[in-house]
Amino acid sequence: MEVPRHWRLRQQRYALVGEVCxxxxxxxxxxxxxxxxxxxxxRTRFTFSGRGEVYSYTHMSDAPAGFEQNAPYTVALVKLExxxxxxxxxxxxxxxxxxxGMPVEMVTRRIRSDDGEKGILVYGYKFRPVLxxxx
Amino acid sequence: xxxxxxxxxSQTPVGEHWDWSLRNLAAQAVQAGRRDAGGxxxxxxxxxxxxxxxxxxxxxxxxxxASNAGLAGVEGVTVEAxxxxxxxxxxxxxxxxxxxxxxxxxxxxxxxFTDQAYAEAETALAQTMDADYESMQGATPTSxxxxxxxxxxxxxxxxHDCFAGFPLNAHANAAHNPNAxxxxxxxxxxxxxxxxVNEPFNIFDAAPYADxxxxxxxxxxxxxxxxxxxxxxxxxxxxxxxDTLALxxxxxxxxxxxxxxxxxxxxxxAGILPQDADLFELDDAFSIYAALSLEAAGFARGGxxxxxxxxxxxxxxxxxxxxxxxxSKGRGNPVGATGVYQLVxxxxxxxxxxxxxxxxxxxxxxxxSLGGPASTAVTHVLEKLI
Numbered sequence: 160m161e162v163p164r165h166w167r168l169r170q171q172r173y174a175l176v177g178e179v180c181x182x183x184x185x186x187x188x189x190x191x192x193x194x195x196x197x198x199x200x201x202r203t204r205f206t207f208s209g210r211g212e213v214y215s216y217t218h219m220s221d222a223p224a225g226f227e228q229n230a231p232y233t234v235a236l237v238k239l240e241x242x243x244x245x246x247x248x249x250x251x252x253x254x255x256x257x258x259x260g261m262p263v264e265m266v267t268r269r270i271r272s273d274d275g276e277k278g279i280l281v282y283g284y285k286f287r288p289v290l291x292x293x294x
Numbered sequence: 295x296x297x298x299x300x301x302x303x304s305q306t307p308v309g310e311h312w313d314w315s316l317r318n319l320a321a322q323a324v325q326a327g328r329r330d331a332g333g334x335x336x337x338x339x340x341x342x343x344x345x346x347x348x349x350x351x352x353x354x355x356x357x358x359x360a361s362n363a364g365l366a367g368v369e370g371v372t373v374e375a376x377x378x379x380x381x382x383x384x385x386x387x388x389x390x391x392x393x394x395x396x397x398x399x400x401x402x403x404x405x406x407f408t409d410q411a412y413a414e415a416e417t418a419l420a421q422t423m424d425a426d427y428e429s430m431q432g433a434t435p436t437s438x439x440x441x442x443x444x445x446x447x448x449x450x451x452x453x454h455d456c457f458a459g460f461p462l463n464a465h466a467n468a469a470h471n472p473n474a475x476x477x478x479x480x481x482x483x484x485x486x487x488x489x490x491v492n493e494p495f496n497i498f499d500a501a502p503y504a505d506x507x508x509x510x511x512x513x514x515x516x517x518x519x520x521x522x523x524x525x526x527x528x529x530x531x532x533x534x535x536x537d538t539l540a541l542x543x544x545x546x547x548x549x550x551x552x553x554x555x556x557x558x559x560x561x562x563x564a565g566i567l568p569q570d571a572d573l574f575e576l577d578d579a580f581s582i583y584a585a586l587s588l589e590a591a592g593f594a595r596g597g598x599x600x601x602x603x604x605x606x607x608x609x610x611x612x613x614x615x616x617x618x619x620x621x622s623k624g625r626g627n628p629v630g631a632t633g634v635y636q637l638v639x640x641x642x643x644x645x646x647x648x649x650x651x652x653x654x655x656x657x658x659x660x661x662x663s664l665g666g667p668a669s670t671a672v673t674h675v676l677e678k679l680i
Contacts (some may be wrong), residue, residue, distance in 0.1 A: 168426055175465040189427050195543070215448070215547075217440035219432070224417040234437045236445075236542055244542035246428045250455040259448045270430065281430070 163279055169258030172283035177243070179205035186241040195202055211286070216249065217259045225271045237263055237286050251281040251287035262289040298391045299679060300527040301398075301511045302331025303638040307473045308506035308626035316350050316406040317362045323402060324363035327509030332519030334511055336400035338369040338390060342383035342401070344376060344630035349410050359402060374454045376422035376665030377579055379403070380508075380633020381534075381672030388513045388532045388674075389469040397517055403634030404507040415503065419629070422666055424540035426578040426617035436500055438541050439580035440492035441593050446548060446582060447494060450597030454494045458485045459603025461498040461624075464617045467610065468624025469649035473627030475504050475670045499581040501621070508627035508635045515679065525645040531564035531675030533557075553664060554590035556671035560660075564675035568592055571675070572656040573643055574614050575636040577664040578621040587662060588614070610653055618643060618651050633663035637674065644678040 170176040177188035183193055194201040198258060214236040222230035233249040235257070244245060250268055262271035263286035270283045304326030306319055314322075320341075328334060341359055346352045347528035356370030366397060373383040380403040387399035404658040407415055416436075420429040423438065462482060468474035480498065488496040518526060537552035538544055544551075561568055568574075568591050578584040578592075588599035593614050602608050609615045619625055622632055642648050648656075659676045 164426075164547050171427075172487075195538075215441040215445040217437050217444055217495070219434075219437055220491060221413070221416070221436075222432065223434050224413050224427070227413070230431060232432060234431065234433050234441070236441055236547070244544075244547075246424075246431050246433050246540065246542045248432055259445070271432070283430070 162279065165279065175207040175209055175265055175284055177205050177207055179203050186243060188243040188245060189190065197228045206240055206242055209261055210289070212259045213257060213259055213263060214244055214258060214266045216240040228272070235258060235286065249287065250285040255288060261288060264289050296392050296394050296514050298388050298512050298529045299398045299515045299518065300529065300641050300676070301334055301513045301522065302327050303641050304330055305473050305508040305635055305638050306506055308475045308504050308628055308635070310408045311505040312408065314505065315353060315463050316346055316404060317358060318462050319406065320359045320506060321363040323404065323507035323509040324359070324365065324400065327511055330524070331511035332522040334363065334398050334513060334517070334519070336368060336511060337396050339365060339400040339402055340383040340386045341370060341372045342379035342630045342634055343372055343405060343406065343419050344374055344422065345380055345405060345407060345415070348407050349420065358678040359404070375670045375672070377577065377629060378633060378663040378665035378670040378672045379630035380636065381661070381663030381674065382633070382670070383635055384510060384533050384633065384674060385534050385672055387499060387510070389528055391462040391512050391514065398511060398513045401510040401512065401634055402507065403509070403628070403631030405628040405631045406505050407503045407629065408505055427542070428540050435666065436495070439500070439582050441496040441541065441668060442547060442586065443499070443582040444494055446585070446597070449548065452597070452600065453488050454455055456600040456604070457483055457581040457585065458482050459600060459608065460578060460584045461485060463603060463608050464578060464621040464623035467618055467651055468620025471625060474624050475502060476624050479557065501623040501627040502630050504626035506631050506635065506637050507627065508631055509632060510637055510641070515651050522537045524647065526679040527641045527644045528677050528679045529674055530677050531560035531673070533559035533563065534670065534672045535559065535670055536670050539666065541667050543597050543656060547667070548586060548596065550586040550590040550668040552671040553587050553662065553668040554592070556673040557660065557662065559672035560675050564677070566658065566675065568660060571658045571660040573618050573640065573653055573659045574616050575618065575640045575659060575661040576616050577662060578623050579627055579664070583664060583667070584616065586624060587664070590668070610651060617654055618648065618653065633672065636661050636663060637676070640676050644676055646673040
C-alpha cells in the first residue's frame with residue numbers, strides 16, 4: 160500500500176512545494192536538498208505558482224497497471240514559469256488539441272487507485288489548459 | 295593494466311520462449327559461451343538482468359545461475375542499470391580482468407520478459423524510471439521516448455515519417471540474423487501506415503521486449519587456448535556515464551549528454567575518433583533513441599540524424615552502419631541482456647562471422663547501451679586482434 164511514501168510526498172503532490180537555492184536562487188522541483196546548478200545545500204522551501212506551458216506531450220492508449228481506468232490519457236512535460244520541467248498528466252482537455260507551448264495550470268486530481276477498493280486513492284498534480292486570462 | 299580480450303561469445307535466439315525459464319536461458323548461454331572460449335572456466339560471472347525480481351519473483355541470480363549452469367561456487371553478482379545493464383556488466387568484467395585480480399570473467403545477460411502479461415511487465419519496466427515523479431504520474435519508458443520524439447519534431451520542424459529509416463534498416467538486417475525475433479523486412483509504406491500507439495509514436499518506433507540470454511568470456515590474450523578456433527577481439531575502451539534519472543531534470547532533454555560523454559571517454563581511452571569505427575551498435579530501443587544517439591556521438595548535428603538513415607548511411611554498406619544484426623528493433627529487446635547481445639554481435643562482426651550481414655574488413659566497433667533516455671550510457675570500443 161506504500162502509505163508512508165505517499166504521505167511523505169504530500170506537499171509536492173498537493174501543492175507543488177519544491178525548494179529555492181539560497182546560494183544561486185535556482186528554483187528546484189522536485190526538491191532534492193542539493194542544488195544541481197551550483198552543488199550547494201538547498202533546503203529552503205518554495206511553493207511553485209502552478210503555471211507553465213506544455214514542453215512536450217504524448218497520448219497514451221496502453222496504460223501501465225494502476226492507470227487502466229484513466230486510459231487513454233495524456234502525459235506531458237510541463238515547463239513551469241519558474242524554470243523546472245515536471246512530468247504530469249494533462250486533464251480537462253475536453254477534446255481540445257494539445258500543442259507545445261500551450262499555457263497550462265496545476266490542479267489536484269486523483270492520480271491512481273492502489274489495490275482496488277481496499278487500497279488508497281492517490282491524489283496529486285495534473286495540469287489543465289489555462290481557463291482565464293493572466294491573474 | 296592487462297589487455298582484455300573477448301575469448302568467447304554466445305547467444306540464444308531472442309523471442310517469446312514460453313517453454314524456457316530464466317535458469318534454462320542462462321544455462322544455455324553459459325555453456326555455449328564456455329564452449330566458444332575453448333572451455334575456459336570463469337572465476338566470476340557478472341549477470342545483467344533487470345526484471346527477474348519482479349517478473350519472475352527471483353533475486354540473487356549470482357547463486358542461482360552459477361549453481362544451475364555448471365559454475366558451482368563461482369563468484370557471481372547481478373549488475374543492474376536498466377537497459378544499460380548488459381554494457382554495465384561487461385564494464386565490471388573489463389575492470390576485473392584489466393586489474394589483474396581476475397583471469398577469466400564471464401558476462402551473462404539474461405532476461406525473462408514473458409512470464410507476466412504485458413501490462414504487468416511494462417509496469418515492472420517503469421521501475422527503471424523515477425518512481426516518485428515519473429512512473430507515479432502514469433508515464434512509462436515508451437511515453438518518455440514519445441515525449442522526446444514529439445519535442446524533436448517540434449524543434450527541428452520535421453515530420454514523423456523521417457524516422458522510418460531506423461526500423462527499416464533494423465528489420466532488413468534482422469532478416470539475416472538466425473537469432474532475431476523478427477526476421478522479416480518491412481516497407482516504408484507499412485511504417486507510414488502503422489497504428490499510432492503513443493502519439494506521435496507508431497508500433498514500429500518501439501522495439502519489442504522479449505526473452506533472451508547472451509554471454510561473453512573476457513580474459514587476457516595469453517590465457518586463451520591456442521586451439522580456440524576463431525579470431526579474438528580486444529576491448530580498448532570502456533566507459534559508463536550517468537545523467538539525471540528523470541527526463542524532466544535536464545536542461546536539454548534532446549541532448550543525451552551522457553551518451554555523448556561516454557563515447558568521448560571510451561574513444562579517447564582507445565585513442566580513436568568515433569568516425570574511425572567500422573560499425574556502431576547503438577541503442578535503438580526506440581527509433582528516436584537511435585537518432586539522438588547518433589547526434590550525441592557526433593555523427594550528425596542536432597535534428598539531422600534521420601538524414602543519415604534516409605541516405606542509407608546507417609545501412610551495412612554506409613559510413614556508419616548501425617543495428618547490423620537487427621538491433622533491438624529487429625533482433626528484439628531482452629532489456630538487461632540487450633547490451634550483451636550488442637557486444638556479441640559486434641564481436642562476431644570483427645571475427646568475420648556475421649554471415650550475410652558481414653561488414654567487409656570490419657576492424658573496429660563502437661558499442662553503446664543506454665539505461666532509460668541515456669540516464670546511464672555505457673560505451674565500449676572493440677578492436678580486432680591481429
